[in-house]
Amino acid sequence: MEDYKSIFDIQAEVGLTKQIGGLKATEELVELCHIGRGKYVLDVGCGVGLTACYLAKTYGCRVGGVDIRKKMIDWSNERARREGVEDRVEFRVSDAQDLPFEDDLFDVVICESVVALVQDKQRVLNELARVTKPEGYVGLNESTWIKTPVPTEWVELLASDLSDRGQPLTSDGWVGLLEGAGLRDIVTRIHETNARSESSNFLKRYGWGELLRILSRSLSLYFRSPAYRNIAKEAASVPKNLLEYMGYGIYVGRK
Numbered sequence: 001m002e003d004y005k006s007i008f009d010i011q012a013e014v015g016l017t018k019q020i021g022g023l024k025a026t027e028e029l030v031e032l033c034h035i036g037r038g039k040y041v042l043d044v045g046c047g048v049g050l051t052a053c054y055l056a057k058t059y060g061c062r063v064g065g066v067d068i069r070k071k072m073i074d075w076s077n078e079r080a081r082r083e084g085v086e087d088r089v090e091f092r093v094s095d096a097q098d099l100p101f102e103d104d105l106f107d108v109v110i111c112e113s114v115v116a117l118v119q120d121k122q123r124v125l126n127e128l129a130r131v132t133k134p135e136g137y138v139g140l141n142e143s144t145w146i147k148t149p150v151p152t153e154w155v156e157l158l159a160s161d162l163s164d165r166g167q168p169l170t171s172d173g174w175v176g177l178l179e180g181a182g183l184r185d186i187v188t189r190i191h192e193t194n195a196r197s198e199s200s201n202f203l204k205r206y207g208w209g210e211l212l213r214i215l216s217r218s219l220s221l222y223f224r225s226p227a228y229r230n231i232a233k234e235a236a237s238v239p240k241n242l243l244e245y246m247g248y249g250i251y252v253g254r255k
Contacts, residue, residue: 004227007235008117012071014217017047019113020248021191022201025141026051029110032187032252033137035059039107042066044096044128045114049076049089050205056080056088064106066094096124101131108132112141113248115177116168122180129181132255138183143168144249146192154239174251183253192247 004010011017019025035041037060043052046065053076056063067073076091094100096114109128115121128138145168155167169177171190178186203211221228 004225004231007231008069010218010221010228010231011047012069012075013221014214015048015075016214016218017050017072018202019047019051019141020143020193020198021141021250022198022205023054024201025191025248025250026054026112028189028250029112029139029141029252030055030059032189032250033108033110033139035061035108037061040064040105042099042101042106042109042131044099044109044111044124046076046091047072049079049091051110051112052076052089052091053079053083053085056085057083061088063089064101065089065091066096066099067091068093068095097127099127099131103130104133105131106133106136108137108139110139110141113143115140116143121169121177125177125181125183129183129253129255134255136255137252138178138181138255139250139252140174140178141248141250142174143246144174144190145170145245146190146247147245150245151239154242154245168246171249171251174249178251178253181253183255185254187250187252189250190247191249192243194243198243 035055039061041055041061041063043063043065046052046067049065052063052065055061065076070093073091073093080086080089096118097120109132111128115124118124132138148170171188175186175188222232
């Protein structure tokens with residue numbers, strides 16, 4: 001029996017990636033990072049390969065994807081085969097804090113709903129900047145506190161093992177990380193969100209067919225795994241009005 005320790009282990013098992021803002025947020029990154037044909041893009045924390053395959057298929061660019069969980073990479077490779085973009089994408093297992101690439105390699109490096117989950121955020125930003133070419137772009141889509149002060153108990157909940165001891169930041173906090181990595185010409189766009197829009201984004205990204213397959217795998221795992229049931233119970237304890245305080249931000253800097 002697998003030892004599931006966090007909600008992200010569960011997502012890797014059932015083939016699910018969830019990023020705040022959905023495809024709309026990805027399209028903003030495309031615009032601000034000037035992603036297009038001929039560009040070499042790295043998607044850090046690629047999950048099941050949704051964004052990487054979308055970029056390759058829609059914009060004709062080359063895309064590398066990395067994720068810390070091997071099962072996510074397996075799902076990504078399966079998606080690339082299914083969508084016919086195997087010749088334009090390459091996935092590998094890697095930690096965002098120690099990327100296996102040479103300096104100044106990619107035209108664009110993006111990271112969606114990943115850095116908030118890492119304790120040493122500046123180390124991640126330094127790595128994203130390191131592998132970006134001079135004049136290239138680093139773009140983030142990250143959960144952002146849009147209303148403060150945040151209730152202390154919520155901060156403690158989000159810093160628990162449920163989210164790998166990560167934390168959202170305020171927009172100033174995210175900008176400070178990009179500046180700390182030596183990036184310039186920083187552009188920031190802050191968005192509010194709500195449960196309805198997030199559900200709609202989720203459906204648009206996956207479609208009914210794939211969502212039903214994910215649901216089937218989730219139900220099977222729920223009945224087989226006590227660890228899954230415990231994690232699901234913890235996930236259900238997230239405050240219902242959390243999104244009054246937390247939205248998302250698009251942050252782009254140039255090297």
